[in-house]
Amino acid sequence: xxxxxxxxxxxxxxxxxxxxxxxxxxxxxxxxxxxxxxxxxxxxxxxxxxxxxxxxxxxxxxxxxxxxxxxxxxxxxxxxxxxxxxxxxxxxxxxxxxxxxxxxxxxxxxxxxxxxxxxxxxxxxxxxxxxxxxxxxxxxxxxxxxxxxxxxxxxxxxxxxxxxxxxxxxxxxxxxxxxxxxxxxxxxxxxxxxxxxxxxxxxxxxxxxxxxxxxxxxxxxxxxxxxxxxxxxxxxxxxxxxxxxxxxxxxxxxxxxxxxxxxxxxxxxxxxxxxxxxxxxxxxxxxxxxxxxxxxxxxxxxxxxxxxxxxxxxxxxxxxxxxxxxxxxxxxxxxxxxxxxxxxxxxxxxxxxxxxxxxxxxxxxxxxxxxxxxxxxxxxxxxxxxxxxxxxxxxxxxxxxxxxxxxxxxxxxxxxxxxxxxxxxxxxxxxxxxxxxxxxxxxxxxxxxxxxxxxx
Amino acid sequence: xxxxxxxxxxxxxxxxxxxxxxxxxxxxxxxxxxxxxxxxxxxxxxxxxxxxxxxxxxxxxxxxxxxxxxxxxxxxxxxxxxxxxxxxxxxxxxxxxxxxxxxxxxxxxxxxxxxxxxxxxxxxxxxxxxxxxxxxxxxxxxxxxxxxxxxxxxxxxxxxxxxxxxxxxxxxxxxxxxxxxxxxxxxxxxxxxxxxxxxxxxxxxxxxxxxxxxxxxxxxxxxxxxxxxxxxxxxxxxxxxxxxxxx
Numbered sequence: 001x002x003x004x005x006x007x008x009x010x011x012x013x014x015x016x017x018x019x020x021x022x023x024x025x026x027x028x029x030x031x032x033x034x035x036x037x038x039x040x041x042x043x044x045x046x047x048x049x050x051x052x053x054x055x056x057x058x059x060x061x062x063x064x065x066x067x068x069x070x071x072x073x074x075x076x077x078x079x080x081x082x083x084x085x086x087x088x089x090x091x092x093x094x095x096x097x098x099x100x101x102x103x104x105x106x107x108x109x110x111x112x113x114x115x116x117x118x119x120x121x122x123x124x125x126x127x128x129x130x131x132x133x134x135x136x137x138x139x140x141x142x143x144x145x146x147x148x149x150x151x152x153x154x155x156x157x158x159x160x161x162x163x164x165x166x167x168x169x170x171x172x173x174x175x176x177x178x179x180x181x182x183x184x185x186x187x188x189x190x191x192x193x194x195x196x197x198x199x200x201x202x203x204x205x206x207x208x209x210x211x212x213x214x215x216x217x218x219x220x221x222x223x224x225x226x227x228x229x230x231x232x233x234x235x236x237x238x239x240x241x242x243x244x245x246x247x248x249x250x251x252x253x254x255x256x257x258x259x260x261x262x263x264x265x266x267x268x269x270x271x272x273x274x275x276x277x278x279x280x281x282x283x284x285x286x287x288x289x290x291x292x293x294x295x296x297x298x299x300x301x302x303x304x305x306x307x308x309x310x311x312x313x314x315x316x317x318x319x320x321x322x323x324x325x326x327x328x329x330x331x332x333x334x335x336x337x338x339x340x341x342x343x344x345x346x347x348x349x350x351x352x353x354x355x356x357x358x359x360x361x362x363x364x365x366x367x368x369x370x371x372x373x374x375x376x377x378x379x380x381x382x383x384x385x386x387x388x389x390x391x392x393x394x395x396x397x398x399x400x401x402x403x404x405x406x407x408x409x410x411x412x413x414x415x416x417x418x419x420x421x422x423x424x425x426x427x428x429x430x431x432x433x434x435x436x437x438x439x440x441x442x443x444x445x446x447x448x449x450x451x452x453x454x455x456x
Numbered sequence: 457x458x459x460x461x462x463x464x465x466x467x468x469x470x471x472x473x474x475x476x477x478x479x480x481x482x483x484x485x486x487x488x489x490x491x492x493x494x495x496x497x498x499x500x501x502x503x504x505x506x507x508x509x510x511x512x513x514x515x516x517x518x519x520x521x522x523x524x525x526x527x528x529x530x531x532x533x534x535x536x537x538x539x540x541x542x543x544x545x546x547x548x549x550x551x552x553x554x555x556x557x558x559x560x561x562x563x564x565x566x567x568x569x570x571x572x573x574x575x576x577x578x579x580x581x582x583x584x585x586x587x588x589x590x591x592x593x594x595x596x597x598x599x600x601x602x603x604x605x606x607x608x609x610x611x612x613x614x615x616x617x618x619x620x621x622x623x624x625x626x627x628x629x630x631x632x633x634x635x636x637x638x639x640x641x642x643x644x645x646x647x648x649x650x651x652x653x654x655x656x657x658x659x660x661x662x663x664x665x666x667x668x669x670x671x672x673x674x675x676x677x678x679x680x681x682x683x684x685x686x687x688x689x690x691x692x693x694x695x696x697x698x699x700x701x702x703x
Contacts (some may be wrong), residue, residue: 025556142520144520144522145518174466205470206470206471210525211522213503316702361588361604361701362475362602362606363588363603363650364475364476364479364604364649364650364651365476366476366480367477367478367479367482367651367654368473368475368476391690393684393687393689393691393692394655394692396684396687396688397654397655397684397685397688398479398654400684400685401479401482401483401486401654
């Protein structure tokens with residue numbers, strides 16, 4: 001590492017210490033300061049990793065997948081640098097490596113559009129691509145643009161292989177183009193027929209190569225499934241990691257993992273998540289395998305997994321159970337609706353939508369969420385909804401057109417108060433409240449619950 | 457009055473679904489249902505050839521460039537039928553990419569492509585894209601129209617073509633003229649999505665009134681309680697007018 005890098009690293013570390021002393025968030029600014037002095041600092045920091053780096057990207061599930069993978073590597077005895085809290089642009093990843101003391105691995109999540117900056121410097125051994133959904137159109141632009149950017153990122157780092165969700169035509173579209181440029185590909189996916197999901201295919205109905213409408217042998221959710229084009233050879237690639245025997249209940253998920261020849265590798269069990277979590281965990285397991293992490297270490301990491309990062313956190317507020325989760329785009333919301341409907345108790349939902357820059361200013365996607373699936377439960381008196389966030393009134397309109405009346409609340413406590421005002425002197429346990437928040441709405445809700453409620 | 461019903465054509469939802477366009481169709485259907493009028497919505501896919509004369513209302517949404525090109529080629533084959541539909545007083549609502557298709561021509565990359573020629577307007581491209589919240593005032597409804605715009609196209613209205621409204625916040629047709637959208641007879645085109653209709657019930661009812669006229673010759677619509685919709689409308693309008701958002 002040259003003098004410029006050394007000075008930039010020192011400045012970044014000093015910034016980090018100062019921020020911590022002030023009790024401020026140190027996940028971005030230290031990296032930004034350091035990069036201003038040496039834009040190539042990450043490359044220097046990456047050079048001291050004894051094993052290398054793994055980068056995880058994809059519209060949904062990055063933070064959880066990265067956290068599980070990094071924990072699994074630690075369980076296997078490796079030392080790991082990780083952006084645990086999800087600061088996933090170049091500055092955040094650089095910040096997470098500033099205090100590196102010769103770690104074995106860097107396990108980093110990266111924003112899809114940041115990969116083009118991160119990959120050439122970090123030169124990870126593998127990039128894990130979980131999925132691509134429509135998200136934050138005003139910032140990310142159309143999905144085509146995100147795909148182009150990922151192909152460019154992989155071209156800029158020839159030593160990086162791609163671990164891709166083989167069930168996602170949009171991710172496979174990226175893999176196909178990257179492979180033409182020489183990128184090694186490993187695909188993971190589900191290897192058994194699933195019952196028809198309740199949602200529709202919101203995007204990627206068309207072949208990535210020829211534009212014909214794709215056919216499906218079965219579908220897991222959104223555009224994920226065993227797809228093939230009726231008009232050309234675009235189809236699900238051969239899978240190197242296959243999930244079978246899948247069980248998804250309100251208690252969590254479990255499935256067996258086979259290798260490409262069908263030989264059993266392990267059984268994965270987690271006490272959280274829906275169908276989307278099968279893919280996240282399968283992707284994490286695939287990456288763990290190529291890192292040399294044993295299935296036993298992976299299981300140990302999952303058994304103790306409690307990230308406290310606002311993803312599927314359970315609290316008790318008074319007598320009421322509160323489930324907090326992130327939901328920031330139609331696919332994420334639809335998966336959360338499935339999760340809620342799997343809970344057989346009467347329940348309430350608090351939908352919180354902000355439109356800060358990090359959320360995307362355009363919230364038209366709330367009309368792509370299939371809230372209509374909740375209407376039946378609501379009319380049977382088994383589900384109540386409350387609207388929140390800077391765009392609470394838009395949520396309220398969306399609920400009205402889905403056939404539900406939603407009062408407006410600013411905080412979780414206000415949402416509970418609104419429910420209790422309706423309940424009057426109703427006896428029995430209060431119904432659980434699912435607080436589903438988009439990105440910038442998640443942190444205030446989590447801070448409120450951390451302060452006011454008991455974590456379960 | 458005996459049971460009334462309207463036929464609504466949702467064009468190519470598999471390709472034109474970029475900005476919550478399903479919300480526009482849902483709003484039209486619900487606002488008919490709440491008035492005891494049956495809404496017969498037909499989703500027409502790219503592989504089908506719609507019979508426009510059967511419909512009272514046609515909706516064209518927005519898609520990505522690639523999809524918009526496919527849609528336009530598909531519709532050019534039925535240009536005269538669409539023209540006849542509009543000439544017969546059928547209501548046509550086109551948003552964003554769909555709006556651009558209504559003109560004589562529109563630009564895609566370096567190319568200029570032929571449009572449907574239903575309104576005297578043309579669209580070329582400019583930089584940067586015009587993105588952000590938008591509010592306009594319009595003669596067709598009492599309340600301002602609020603929503604979101606995201607377009608690279610710059611749309612220029614021919615002489616005598618009326619805009620949908622005047623820009624109060626945001627960019628509109630070309631970012632310069634202070635005008636947004638276009639109205640010609642029973643055709644309404646606009647860049648405003650978000651989607652357009654849920655929070656702008658006056659626009660939804662204007663379109664429904666044209667469709668009712670087409671079917672029954674009378675356009676009276678029973679008033680609805682729009683307090684939830686209008687609250688969302690005015691919260692956003694006031695936020696924009698207070699200058700809390702960058703333009």
